Amino acid sequence: MKKTVLALAMASVVVPAAAQAQDRDYENYARDGFRIEARATYETPTVSSIIESGDVYKLGSAMAWGGEVGYDAAIGGDLTVGPYAQYELGTVETCVDGICLSSESYFEAGLSLGYAINPDGALYGKFGYGELELEATDGIDTISDSNGGIAFALGYEQGFGSNFYGRIEGGYADVGEFDGVNVQRRHFGGALGLRF
Template sequence: MNKSIVTLAIVGACIPAAAFAQDAAPATTLGGLRVEARATYETPTVSSIVEDDDVYKLGSAFAFGGEIGYDAPLGDWTVGPYAQYEFSTVENCDGSDCLSVKNYLEAGLSVGYSVAASGLVYGKIGYGEMTLEATDGTDTVSDGIGGVAFALGYEQGFGNNFYGRVEGGYADLGQYYGINMQRRHAGVALGMRF
């Protein structure tokens, strides 16, 4: 009889402890191959290397594209490569003379940290290249410029495979005929992990 009471008391004490341990489990790390569709609002800017504080917007418009990446889970962290491509709608014209951004390509390394069972704060650093096109109504010339790029964002999972992201970033694309070029963006993405 005493053994039964002791056994029931031990079992009764272990059940809440096991339930508490399950509730306090660490956040699940998100990882694996991922593919996403992106929509960003971008602002390519130029600044002179001769004068100070003279930053001008080339324009602001939406860019659309996609990203593919692989996130390897390392405990609460993820790390892995990514590559993205976006086509742009930025154009600035003066009569028949127009300068437009055709596309943007970026590749680099992404690092994330799990903040909940389905949430991830991440940062990206890589190399970005933007293609500019100039036309005077008769002749058209295009050229690519590139440099270091980085971004910060948050990912929220929906179910086992789908996720959404909000992201902001900056790219310093170097000098183009004596002026400095940059790209700023903020946008959203919808993706799927495999």
């Protein structure tokens, strides 16, 4: 009789625990919905292949400020996918002999893919089109031009409660040629956002 009572007691404890563990294994952690965020990134526009193939020169590095809007849709399991668009104002400026070149703005739009690794954290990747605006001035005349190309980024998102989140992100964009000179943009930074 004692063995039967002991077995029943063990079963009553172990079976619900196993069921809970199974539920957790298959729980959907994806955080979806419309989102809006404020961004601060450290950008480094570069030019390449001026003298020889493969050479790269930094135009400078400085902060860029802006925002992003997007929509993440859960597509089963812990995956999300959706469109996004961002806009940032740059502060990079390089001057030589009175001629200055500056990064004015950066626009990017594309598709984001996320993978939730726990209830509050997710890894994500972005792939899209990025466009950089550069401005040149000699103190008298000022000209600006923009060009774009392929862009991608990788990052991590951490949720704070049900709606707020923070992100860290690194990315690269090949924005094509400005007057025959290849230009790229690299960035690393963070964001604070709200998901509805």
